[in-house]
Amino acid sequence: MIPFLDLKKINEQYSTELKEACARVIDSGWYIQGDELRLFESEFATFCGTRHCIGVANGLDAITLVFRAWKEMGLISDGDEVIVQANTYIATILAITENNLVPILIDPNEDTFNLDHEKIVAKISKKTKVILPVHLYGQISPMDKIMVLAKRHDLLVLEDCAQAHGAEFDGKRAGSWGNAAAFSFYPGKNLGALGDAGAITTNNKELAGCLKAIRNYGSHKKYENKYKGVNSRLDEIQAAMLRIKLGCLEKEITKRRYVAEQYIKRVKNRLIKLPALACKENHVWHLFVVRTKSREKLRKHLDKSDIQTLIHYPKPTHLQDAYIEFKSLNLPLTELISEQVISLPISPAMSQFEIDAVVDALNNFDSE
Numbered sequence: 001m002i003p004f005l006d007l008k009k010i011n012e013q014y015s016t017e018l019k020e021a022c023a024r025v026i027d028s029g030w031y032i033q034g035d036e037l038r039l040f041e042s043e044f045a046t047f048c049g050t051r052h053c054i055g056v057a058n059g060l061d062a063i064t065l066v067f068r069a070w071k072e073m074g075l076i077s078d079g080d081e082v083i084v085q086a087n088t089y090i091a092t093i094l095a096i097t098e099n100n101l102v103p104i105l106i107d108p109n110e111d112t113f114n115l116d117h118e119k120i121v122a123k124i125s126k127k128t129k130v131i132l133p134v135h136l137y138g139q140i141s142p143m144d145k146i147m148v149l150a151k152r153h154d155l156l157v158l159e160d161c162a163q164a165h166g167a168e169f170d171g172k173r174a175g176s177w178g179n180a181a182a183f184s185f186y187p188g189k190n191l192g193a194l195g196d197a198g199a200i201t202t203n204n205k206e207l208a209g210c211l212k213a214i215r216n217y218g219s220h221k222k223y224e225n226k227y228k229g230v231n232s233r234l235d236e237i238q239a240a241m242l243r244i245k246l247g248c249l250e251k252e253i254t255k256r257r258y259v260a261e262q263y264i265k266r267v268k269n270r271l272i273k274l275p276a277l278a279c280k281e282n283h284v285w286h287l288f289v290v291r292t293k294s295r296e297k298l299r300k301h302l303d304k305s306d307i308q309t310l311i312h313y314p315k316p317t318h319l320q321d322a323y324i325e326f327k328s329l330n331l332p333l334t335e336l337i338s339e340q341v342i343s344l345p346i347s348p349a350m351s352q353f354e355i356d357a358v359v360d361a362l363n364n365f366d367s368e
Contacts, residue, residue, distance in 0.1 A: 087107075
């Protein structure tokens with residue numbers, strides 16, 4: 001079986017370094033908010049091209065806490081609207097509603113599945129305060145155009161970079177475009193921890209300070225609490241392992257791009273629509289997602305060929321029971337995408353034999 005993502009094989013490449021990093025933390029006797037976190041925050045901020053990085057417990061918290069901080073800073077209030085593409089993972093929307101904000105869901109761009117800047121304009125109202133582009137599958141949204149819109153209408157921009165570590169657009173990396181950006185280091189991400197972990201990047205010193213307090217019970221100074229905060233701290237062991245893996249990220253992105261290039265160049269099946277690619281640097285291929293009107297037949301065909309696939313995401317947020325209030329929204333493209341997409345294996349640990357096998361199986365697929 002060709003696995004969708006073999007995390008064990010990926011992490012085995014750095015097994016010695018990861019174990020040494022863990023031992024270093026254990027031997028230090030300091031396990032929360034120590035040197036490993038401080039160094040990772042500095043290194044990841046440099047990698048992204050921002051002044052500040054704030055480590056938090058997970059990707060959902062990263063988005064949620066930015067909204068919390070903006071509320072504390074008086075920049076947004078309950079009931080304000082956030083424009084976001086409807087085909088994102090539910091976590092993006094959960095962070096909005098958790099802060100008593102209103103998600104304004106719009107259909108994405110049909111080619112990239114990212115936020116369509118032309119569709120944003122029609123949704124801007126007096127209550128709009130934030131644009132939240134999700135760099136889906138590893139490709140950066142049209143941030144140049146989104147930032148122009150945001151400046152014109154005096155809106156904040158929060159990038160959801162959970163799938164786009166290291167992606168670049170116009171010479172700037174994901175996480176350095178908006179007023180703030182949220183990252184997930186869930187184990188399956190391109191930069192994955194060995195557990196839950198997340199981070200926020202920003203160039204705003206006040207926001208960074210507010211976030212550092214909120215993540216630590218609202219405390220800006222020991223036993224003094226400025227805000228009603230939470231416990232959302234990136235621990236020392238995860239920070240230490242992320243430092244090891246950050247040093248290998250560029251190499252892994254190169255391999256992911258090679259696998260994607262092989263698929264794009266060699267798959268010649270009219271029944272399968274391949275991903276659109278603006279430019280090589282723009283995409284880091286967290287996922288390789290294709291569309292087909294015969295998804296279940298293709299999935300069964302690949303399964304018979306011992307190729308594991310996944311579906312991201314089979315049921316959009318507005319049709320989930322958790323958001324029954326959005327069920328009547330008219331989002332035809334989002335719903336069509338959810339019925340047609342299928343994610344193929346793509347990994348820095350894939351062998352040429354596995355790549356060839358996937359290509360051959362796709363080319364041999366016949367819906368009849």
